[in-house]
Amino acid sequence: MDLNDRIKICQSCTNKKFDRKLGTVCGLTNDKPTFEDTCPSFHLDEIHAKRHDRFTENFNKKAIRKESGVKYLTTGIPVFLIGMLIITMPSLNMKSNFMILIGVLVTLGGIAMLVLSIMSFVMEPEDKSVKKPVQGNKPIDEEEIY
Numbered sequence: 460m461d462l463n464d465r466i467k468i469c470q471s472c473t474n475k476k477f478d479r480k481l482g483t484v485c486g487l488t489n490d491k492p493t494f495e496d497t498c499p500s501f502h503l504d505e506i507h508a509k510r511h512d513r514f515t516e517n518f519n520k521k522a523i524r525k526e527s528g529v530k531y532l533t534t535g536i537p538v539f540l541i542g543m544l545i546i547t548m549p550s551l552n553m554k555s556n557f558m559i560l561i562g563v564l565v566t567l568g569g570i571a572m573l574v575l576s577i578m579s580f581v582m583e584p585e586d587k588s589v590k591k592p593v594q595g596n597k598p599i600d601e602e603e604i605y
Contacts, residue, residue, distance in 0.1 A: 465492035471511065473502040528579030531572045539569025 466483050469475050469492050476486035485492055487500055545562030 460495060462491065465494060465498075468492070468498065468501065471504055471507050472498070472500075473504045474500055475504070524579050528576045531576035531579065535569050535572030535576055537569075538572060539566055542566030542569050 469483050469485060474486040476484050476489065478484045478489070481491060484490055485498075485500070492498065542562050542565030545565055546559055548558060548562070
């Protein structure tokens with residue numbers, strides 16, 4: 460286990476401390492962590508763990524949103540082009556208002572997919588968490604600290 464792995468463990472411990480010169484250090488030894496596999500003085504910082512879980516959840520939402528944007532984009536372009544092709548086909552050899560209507564509907568579907576892809580890349584996921592009321596400098600419920 461290297462130093463970075465040990466520091467990640469220390470960051471979720473209640474004994475952690477921050478030193479301006481060294482960064483995250485153990486609050487008991489005031490030095491960088493030296494344990495090998497597990498720290499005998501480790502105590503899980505519940506607030507940090509919940510904050511980390513929320514961050515991971517929001518990061519995953521962004522990744523899912525980006526992935527769906529790519530799907531909309533790769534589907535929207537061909538649908539749009541097929542719709543345009545259907546619209547121009549009746550003008551070449553047959554005068555069918557029905558085919559033009561189908562072409563317009565398919566084209567609009569392609570445009571809708573392109574708009575959805577742009578929105579998924581540009582817009583941030585909505586944060587539906589409820590902020591807890593604050594009294595003075597201390598939140599009323601300390602479990603909901605962001």
